Amino acid sequence: MSADPLSIAVTGAGGRMGREVIEAAAAREGVTVAVAVNRTETDPVAGVAVGDADRLDDLLASEAPDALVDFTGPDSAVAYAAACADAGVPLVTGTTGFGDAQIDDIRAASEAVPVLKASNFARGVAALRRAVREAAAALPGYDVELTETHHNAKRDAPSGTAKSILDDVEGVREDLDERVHGRKGDAPRESGEIGVHARRAGDVTGEHEVLLAGNRETLELTHRAGDRGVFAEGALDAAEWLAERDPGWYGFGDVLDAGAADE
Numbered sequence: 693m694s695a696d697p698l699s700i701a702v703t704g705a706g707g708r709m710g711r712e713v714i715e716a717a718a719a720r721e722g723v724t725v726a727v728a729v730n731r732t733e734t735d736p737v738a739g740v741a742v743g744d745a746d747r748l749d750d751l752l753a754s755e756a757p758d759a760l761v762d763f764t765g766p767d768s769a770v771a772y773a774a775a776c777a778d779a780g781v782p783l784v785t786g787t788t789g790f791g792d793a794q795i796d797d798i799r800a801a802s803e804a805v806p807v808l809k810a811s812n813f814a815r816g817v818a819a820l821r822r823a824v825r826e827a828a829a830a831l832p833g834y835d836v837e838l839t840e841t842h843h844n845a846k847r848d849a850p851s852g853t854a855k856s857i858l859d860d861v862e863g864v865r866e867d868l869d870e871r872v873h874g875r876k877g878d879a880p881r882e883s884g885e886i887g888v889h890a891r892r893a894g895d896v897t898g899e900h901e902v903l904l905a906g907n908r909e910t911l912e913l914t915h916r917a918g919d920r921g922v923f924a925e926g927a928l929d930a931a932e933w934l935a936e937r938d939p940g941w942y943g944f945g946d947v948l949d950a951g952a953a954d955e
């Protein structure tokens with residue numbers, strides 16, 4: 693069964709993910725890009741004209757898209773969330789690197805419109821997170837270290853996905869309550885630590901590895917994204933799902949649970 697037609701707005705249309713979302717939309721039946729904007733002037737992407745982000749309010753009012761898909765930066769995402777709330781447009785945001793106050797600002801928009809925020813739109817990462825929760829709970833007392841690797845242009849560290857995984861581990865292991873970002877000098881491991889390591893190199897799309905070690909054994913759980921299309925496809929799945937929802941705060945897990953229930 694094919695989904696209802698969906699028109700979307702895309703912010704950060706000139707960026708790595710914005711381009712990927714527009715290309716994925718162009719390739720997906722029933723999805724059109726009604727609005728695409730960027731902060732700086734940008735040539736058309738996959739035949740879609742890219743407007744000035746300062747005009748977003750007007751464009752949302754005139755085009756009334758079914759959802760806005762945002763992969764930009766924290767300050768911009770907060771402003772775009774407010775624009776969505778004003779225009780009554782559901783928001784899917786994959787932007788990472790927010791501070792606590794910025795998360796509160798994005799949440800405020802969810803009182804007016806449905807808002808779905810996800811640090812990672814890969815289905816494999818959703819499965820990794822479930823596996824990590826299960827493993828961390830099943831292996832009390834084991835040391836946990838997390839390593840993430842991304843391309844050399846990524847701004848935020850650790851990655852949004854890494855922070856989500858750390859929240860997951862802390863949720864099932866109350867004894868682990870100190871995130872130690874790298875180690876240097878005389879720094880023996882203390883109980884209660886979760887080591888966090890952020891590597892930046894070349895054009896690596898995104899890798900997350902969780903190491904659990906204790907009792908003379910190790911367990912490593914790793915996800916590697918092959919290309920950014922995996923995130924773009926997940927974000928479009930999320931937009932299709934969110935367009936039908938009531939105002940509120942949603943995650944990618946809600947989309948996947950709905951999909952599983954339909955099967």
Ligand SMILES: NC(=O)C1=CN([C@@H]2O[C@H](COP(=O)(O)OP(=O)(O)OC[C@H]3O[C@@H](n4cnc5c(N)ncnc54)[C@H](OP(=O)(O)O)[C@@H]3O)[C@@H](O)[C@H]2O)C=CC1
Pocket residue numbers: 703704705706707708709710730731732733763764765766767768769785786787788789810811812813814848852923
């Ligand atoms: N949830 C997920 O699955 C994924 C999330 N991400 C996240 O998406 C975001 C964008 O990633 P990516 O596309 O690689 O980044 P890019 O730097 O390639 O693109 C960012 C785009 O957003 C625009 N922009 C608007 N406001 C800001 C701002 N305040 N800071 C930075 N850029 C801004 C940029 O415009 P201009 O060029 O004019 O500055 C640019 O077009 C990041 O937070 C990243 O972590 C990335 C991949 C997957």
Ligand SMILES: O=C(O)C1=N[C@H](C(=O)O)C[C@H](O)C1
Pocket residue numbers: 788811812842846847850851852853854897898899
């Ligand atoms: O900036 C990226 O590229 C990515 N960012 C997201 C994150 O911070 O977790 C998701 C993915 O790993 C790619």
